[in-house]
Every structure is written in structure tokens, then in C-alpha cells.
Amino acid sequence: MTTGLTAEAATGSGDERLMVEALGIHKSYGSLEVLKGVDLRVRPGEVTCLLGPSGSGKSTLLRCLNHLERVDAGTVRIDGDLVGYRVKGEKVYELPKHEVAHQRRGVGMVFQRFNLFPHMTVLQNVIEAPTRVLRQPKAEARERARELLAQVGLADKASAYPLQLSGGQQQRVAIARALAMQPKLMLFDEPTSALDPELVGEVLDVMRRLAAGGMTMVVVTHEIGFAREVGDTVVFMDGGVVVEEGTPADVLGRPQHERTRSFLSKVL
Amino acid sequence: MTAATPSRTPTAATGPGALKAVPVRHYGQWVAGAVCVALLALLVRAVATNETIQWDVIGSRIFFDAILDGLVTTIWLTVASMVLGVVGGVVVAVMRLSDNLLLRSISGAFVWLFRGTPVLVQILIWFNLALFFPQLGFGSLSVSTNDLITPFTAALLALALNEAAYMSEIVRGGILAVDSGQREAAEALGMTGGLVLRRIVLPQAMKVIIPPTGNELVTLLKTTSLVAVIGAGDLLTQAQAVGATDFTRLEMLIVASIWYLVLTTIASAGQALLERRFLRGSAHAKGRSSVLRRIATDLRPGRNHDAGAIAAPVPPSEERGAR
Numbered sequence: 217m218t219t220g221l222t223a224e225a226a227t228g229s230g231d232e233r234l235m236v237e238a239l240g241i242h243k244s245y246g247s248l249e250v251l252k253g254v255d256l257r258v259r260p261g262e263v264t265c266l267l268g269p270s271g272s273g274k275s276t277l278l279r280c281l282n283h284l285e286r287v288d289a290g291t292v293r294i295d296g297d298l299v300g301y302r303v304k305g306e307k308v309y310e311l312p313k314h315e316v317a318h319q320r321r322g323v324g325m326v327f328q329r330f331n332l333f334p335h336m337t338v339l340q341n342v343i344e345a346p347t348r349v350l351r352q353p354k355a356e357a358r359e360r361a362r363e364l365l366a367q368v369g370l371a372d373k374a375s376a377y378p379l380q381l382s383g384g385q386q387q388r389v390a391i392a393r394a395l396a397m398q399p400k401l402m403l404f405d406e407p408t409s410a411l412d413p414e415l416v417g418e419v420l421d422v423m424r425r426l427a428a429g430g431m432t433m434v435v436v437t438h439e440i441g442f443a444r445e446v447g448d449t450v451v452f453m454d455g456g457v458v459v460e461e462g463t464p465a466d467v468l469g470r471p472q473h474e475r476t477r478s479f480l481s482k483v484l
Numbered sequence: 485m486t487a488a489t490p491s492r493t494p495t496a497a498t499g500p501g502a503l504k505a506v507p508v509r510h511y512g513q514w515v516a517g518a519v520c521v522a523l524l525a526l527l528v529r530a531v532a533t534n535e536t537i538q539w540d541v542i543g544s545r546i547f548f549d550a551i552l553d554g555l556v557t558t559i560w561l562t563v564a565s566m567v568l569g570v571v572g573g574v575v576v577a578v579m580r581l582s583d584n585l586l587l588r589s590i591s592g593a594f595v596w597l598f599r600g601t602p603v604l605v606q607i608l609i610w611f612n613l614a615l616f617f618p619q620l621g622f623g624s625l626s627v628s629t630n631d632l633i634t635p636f637t638a639a640l641l642a643l644a645l646n647e648a649a650y651m652s653e654i655v656r657g658g659i660l661a662v663d664s665g666q667r668e669a670a671e672a673l674g675m676t677g678g679l680v681l682r683r684i685v686l687p688q689a690m691k692v693i694i695p696p697t698g699n700e701l702v703t704l705l706k707t708t709s710l711v712a713v714i715g716a717g718d719l720l721t722q723a724q725a726v727g728a729t730d731f732t733r734l735e736m737l738i739v740a741s742i743w744y745l746v747l748t749t750i751a752s753a754g755q756a757l758l759e760r761r762f763l764r765g766s767a768h769a770k771g772r773s774s775v776l777r778r779i780a781t782d783l784r785p786g787r788n789h790d791a792g793a794i795a796a797p798v799p800p801s802e803e804r805g806a807r
Contacts (some may be wrong), residue, residue, distance in 0.1 A: 284668055314676050321674035331669035335687045348683060390669075397673060445602035 234293070235260045235401055235432045236281060241275055241290035250276045252456040253290070258401075258434060265429045265443035266436045267465075268453035269479055274436045277453070278403050280321045281434065283316050300323050309320055324394030328406040330386040332378035332393070338365065341394045352395070357396070364392040368422050384415030386446060395426075401449060402426065404435040405435040430466070440483055445469050452476045542736045545726065546742060554722030555743055561639060561708045561718060566701055568644035578658055578681065591652070598649035604710050606646055610638040611714040637717070639711035639723025649702060654696045658689030698755030702748050709744070719743055 236258035243251040250273045258264045266274040275387040279285040281292055283300040286358065292299040300316055302309045303314070305411055333341050340359035346352045352360075365371050368388040378386050387407055394402060420442050427446045437443060443450050443464055450467040452460045452475075460467055460476045471477045531537065545551060579591035598606070614629035621627055633641075662685050670680040711721035719740050727736030 277573075282672060285671065317671065317674050320672060323672070325672035326663060327669060327672075329665055331663075331665040333666065333669070333684055333688075344683065345670075345675060347617045349674045349676075349678055393673070 221330055233260065233296070235262070235266075235295055236290075236434065237293040238277070238281065239291050241277060241280055241292065241299065242288045243273075243280060244288055245287060247328050251280070251287075254453070254456070254458055255327055256281075256434075256451065256458075258432060260400075260431045260432050262448040263433045263435065263446050264449045264451060265447040266434065266451050266453060267438070267440070267443060267467075267479070268459075269364075272453040272454040274451075274453045275405050278405050278434060281403055282320050282325055284325075294319070313344070317349075321397055322400050324399035324402040325398060326387070326390050326394055326402065326404045328409050330378070330383070330390045332386055332390055334378050337375050338370065338389050341378065341389060345393070346396050360424050361392070361396055364395050365389070367395075368392045369418070373394075382415060382416045383411045384428070387411065387419045390417065391419075391422055391426070400432065402431055402433045404433065404437070406436050408437070408439060409461050438483060440468060440480070452479070454479070496782075498703065529759075536734075537738075538732065538735055541732050542738050542742075545732075545736065546739050548724050548726065548739075550722045551719070551739060551743070554717060554719035554740075557636070557717045557722075558705070558708050558719040558743075559663075559747070561636070561711065561716070562701070565643035565647050565708070566642055566704055569638075569647025569700075569704075570697070572644065572648030573655050575661060576648060576652035577655035580652065580738050581659060585678060595649045595652055598645050603646045603707060606710055607639060607642040607714060610641045611635060613638070626694050635711070635714045635716040638714060639708070639716040642707065643704065643711070647700065650700060650717065651697070654700070654753045655689070655693055658691075658693035659685055661692045662688045695755070698751070698758060701755070702751045705747050705751055706744060709740075 219477055220411060228449045236256060238254065238256040241251050241254045241256075242249070246281065250271075252273075252415075254273070254277055255427050256264070256277065260275065261410065266277065274407075276285055278285050281299070284290075286300065290303075297319065299319055300311055302311055302315075314395065328418075335389060337346065339358065339361055342364060343354065343357040346357040346360070347354055365374055370385060370388055370392070372443045373385060373389070381389065391402075406425065408419050411419065416439070420439060423433070423435070423442070424446050435442075435447070445464075447464045449461060451458055451472075452473075454465055454475050460471060460473050467476065468480065471480060506595075509545040576591045576594055579587040580595070582588055582591075610633065613633050617629050620629050620632055666684055666688065667680055670684045675683070708718055709720040711718050712724060715721050723740035724733070725735040727733040
């Protein structure tokens with residue numbers, strides 16, 4: 217498989233500053249083409265919601281943004297930096313793993329299944345990356361972690377283990393853990409899909425406040441209400457392509473495409 | 485059995501505690517038990533009254549200096565091989581799971597070779613290494629193989645390398661049992677491969693690694709007896725040496741067996757303790773399969789099972805979409 221990446225394409229556009237600029241993203245698993253040339257642009261401070269049926273490629277696109285998935289073709293830029301590659305002269309070089317890890321510091325990610333570290337307390341979960349990766353002094357990291365836990369309403373759970381918490385609480389810890397790295401971009405991969413219905417609200421609440429605070433967010437979600445209320449842009453994907461994108465009012469209120477309409481009629 | 489008395493009320497018959505049922509009788513069990521006890525008694529009598537077995541010799545030689553020397557050597561050999569085996573096993577397991585083709589091939593070949601040949605043969609080969617390579621080293625920095633490879637070092641090399649090969653498979657299984665989401669979450673936080681392994685993956689893999697490692701220790705303890713073929717001075721070597729001098733071979737083998745039983749009993753007890761520590765507070769903390777089943781949801785002692793159990797992913801449904 218070739219990376220359809222040329223030095224020319226990789227040098228980027230540049231007139232407007234974008235937090236995320238993904239161009240022509242292709243990704244296949246074996247013979248299954250999951251992304252068939254997808255573009256995504258997110259301006260700083262914006263909340264972009266990716267909607268679409270299962271298998272539409274929205275989660276894969278999200279995972280390409282921080283290089284958890286390697287793109288087969290196309291470029292991803294986060295805040296102007298090419299993700300996973302470096303352009304030098306006429307050539308494009310793949311970045312070694314530790315440099316990819318370095319790039320990921322600036323991008324927080326929240327997973328559907330929370331993925332908290334079960335062998336660590338809530339506080340340890342939150343300070344792990346700041347102390348080990350950013351080498352922050354422990355006392356400082358702890359203090360900051362307590363602030364973050366207070367922000368997500370879990371100040372009293374610092375010494376609990378993840379499995380002693382409800383799903384909603386775990387997901388809020390996961391958000392605090394990602395925020396502890398002081399990211400400039402947050403990715404949410406179906407953050408409420410594994411939650412019991414009555415726990416969804418508390419997580420969306422935290423995300424809503426985060427958005428209000430100016431965080432740039434890309435959210436893969438099935439919560440149409442959240443997308444309408446918080447999203448600046450809604451991107452509807454199906455079959456590995458972007459079918460429609462625009463403001464929530466346009467895409468959710470006046471969908472232009474039949475596929476968008478039929479999807480919305482099923483979930484609304 | 486008598487007929488029910490007229491005064492018996494329905495509640496007396498069905499209410500809790502009122503019912504006096506006669507338990508099912510397991511007559512077969514009693515018969516089989518009696519037969520077993522009889523057979524055992526016969527066997528014990530046959531051994532105990534056997535005039536060629538000198539029981540007093542066994543009693544007096546159990547704390548013989550030579551035997552205790554052998555015992556120390558056996559313990560030392562076991563512990564050293566196990567430590568080297570665990571360290572080597574982790575290294576080999578990590579190599580096998582690496583993206584690097586060279587590391588993968590080398591570690592694969594290592595496991596293939598050392599697991600694929602009998603450990604007895606490996607002991608003999610290391611012991612006879614001088615036949616192939618009289619000198620080891622480079623140029624002037626070489627030493628005579630016979631100086632370096634004593635029976636003990638040959639035994640240690642063979643057992644440690646063999647153990648590393650087996651341990652690597654156990655460790656690999658443990659690493660693979662850790663949910664891939666854990667690695668992804670750590671990587672998404674900007675952690676590098678080494679950190680992810682050390683801080684996130686290996687600590688969680690320990691739960692899967694520890695129980696079979698206890699088994700390995702007990703097995704290794706007994707396997708060390710194989711080094712008697714090269715006279716490495718272990719318990720069996722010493723017992724045989726003593727026994728050969730005055731025709732008490734069988735007695736000395738019984739002495740050795742008693743010590744092996746003592747050691748394996750201690751090791752098994754230690755293993756049970758360790759497992760209980762790692763599985764504390766779990767409803768089904770017994771048995772290997774339940775361990776494997778539980779790693780994903782219960783990695784720390786003393787926790788409520790259901791509270792945090794990861795709920796099955798809820799598909800996007802109509803009523804939730806309306807929120």
C-alpha cells in the first residue's frame with residue numbers, strides 16, 4: 217500500500233489557521249476500504265460532531281487524527297504540524313515512534329470504553345502522563361489533577377479505583393486524565409455509547425462546559441441533541457465519505473441528502 | 485416411614501425448617517472408601533514391614549551434611565534459574581511481540597530451540613561444551629571452557645535458558661490478555677512504548693502471569709533433579725552418592741523424595757498465598773480459567789464487581805437519540 221503523500225501536498229495550505237486539517241484521508245483494512253478520501257477542517261475553539269451509521273468510518277477518521285490509525289493516503293495536520301510524517305526537501309519521512317508520541321501530547325482522547333488504568337487510583341490515572349511524559353513534579357501534577365477532578369465533579373473520588381466508579385464517573389475521570397496533558401484539541405470517540413442512559417447526561421454536561429470554555433473538540437457521537445446544541449459544525453458520514461457537513465441547523469434541520477434524512481429519521 | 489398424622493397442617497409440611505428430609509445416602513461412596521482404605525493399609529504394611537528397607541537409616545540420614553549440602557544446591561539452582569528465567573522470559577516475550585522483524589525472529593528461534601529440545605539433553609550439551617569449544621572468548625581474552633563450565637554452571641545455564649523459553653510464553657500470554665484499549669489510551673496520552681509496557685501493560689499482565697509462574701517454580705524444583713546426570717551436587721546427586729557407598733540406594737532415594745516433597749509443599753503453599761493476594765475479594769478466586777475470565781474486569785482486590793463492570797456497548801437507539 218502506498219502513502220499517496222507527496223511533498224507538495226504535504227506542505228499544506230496556510231491562509232487560515234486550522235486546528236485540524238485532514239485532506240484526502242484513505243484507510244483500508246485489508247480489502248475493506250473504510251475511508252474513501254475524507255476531508256475534515258476544524259477551526260480553533262470549534263466543536264465538530266461526526267455523525268453517521270455504524271461502519272461509516274467516523275471513529276476511524278477520529279483515530280487517524282492522532283495517528284492511532286495510520287492513514288494509507290492523505291495528510292493530517294494538527295495545528296499546522298503534519299501528523300506522523302515529516303517533510304524534508306522533496307521527500308516525506310515517516311516519524312519514529314517517540315516523535316509520534318511527542319505529537320500526541322497535544323491531543324487528548326476519550327474512548328467509548330473509558331480505558332482507565334484499572335490498577336491505578338483515579339488520581340494516579342490523572343497524574344500518570346503529566347509526571348511520566350511531561351515530567352511535571354508530582355506535587356504540582358497532583359494539585360492540578362485535584363482541580364481537574366473538581367471540575368468534572370469527582371473531587372471526592374481521587375483515591376477510588378476505576379472499577380469502584382459508575383460508567384459515567386469513569387468517563388469523567390477519563391476526560392480529566394486527557395485534560396491533564398493540557399491538550400489543544402480533544403477527540404471524543406462515542407463517549408456516551410457505553411453508558412447506561414441515566415448516566416449519559418453527566419458526561420455530556422462536562423463536555424458542554426469544556427466546549428463553553430473554548431476547547432477545540434471533535435466528537436464522534438450518536439447524541440443528536442448534543443450535536444445540535446453544542447456543535448458548531450456537524451459532519452455526516454456514510455460509507456467512508458462525508459455526505460454532508462455544515463451548521464447543526466442545516467445538517468440536522470434541513471438535510472439536503474436522502475441518506476442524511478433517512479439516518480436522522482431513524483435516530484431522532 | 486409412618487403415615488402422616490391427621491394433625492399435620494400443610495404449613496408444617498412446607499414451611500421452612502419444618503421439613504425433615506432424609507439426605508440421599510451415598511452407599512457406593514462408603515464401599516469404595518472402605519476398599520481404598522484397605523488397599524492403602526496393605527500397601528503401608530508391605531512397605532513398613534519390608535525388611536530390606538532400613539527405616540532407621542532414612543531417619544538418621546535426613547539431616548546428613550551431604551544431603552543438606554545437596555538441598556542448598558537444589559534451592560539455589562531453582563531460585564537462580566527461576567530469576568534468570570523470569571527476566572529472560574520477559575525480555576523474550578517483549579521481543580516476540582515487537583514490530584521489529586529481527587527481534588521477532590531471534591526470539592521465535594530461541595523459544596523454538598529451547599522449548600523444542602529436552603532439558604536433559606540441554607544439560608548434557610552444556611556440560612560437554614568443551615568437546616566443541618575448548619576455549620571460550622576472543623583472542624587473548626579467552627578462558628578454558630572447562631574452567632568456566634562447571635557442573636553447576638552447566639546446570640544453571642540449561643535450566644535458566646529452558647525456563648526463559650517457557651516463561652516467555654507465559655509472559656506473552658499475560659501481555660496479550662491486557663485489553664488493547666489500555667495500550668491505546670496510554671499511547672493517546674503521549675506515552676512511549678517503554679513507558680506503556682512498564683507502567684500500564686506489565687502491571688496488568690501480572691495477574692495472568694503469576695499463577696502459572698507458581699506452577700513453573702514447582703515444576704522447576706523437581707526438574708533440577710535431572711542435573712544429577714552431570715553430578716551438579718544437587719539433592720539427588722548427593723543422595724545417590726551417599727546411597728552408592730553402602731548399598732542404601734533406595735533409602736537415600738526416599739530421603740531425597742521426602743525433601744522434594746517438603747520443598748514442593750512449601751512452594752505450593754507460597755503460590756496459593758500469592759494467588760490469594762492477587763485475587764483477594766473475588767467471588768471465584770479458584771482455578772486458572774476463572775482467573776483468565778476475571779482479569780478484564782477485576783484487577784484490584786476488594787472491589788465491587790458490578791459497579792464498574794463495563795456495560796455492554798449500547799447501540800444508538802431511538803429514545804437515546806432524542807436527548
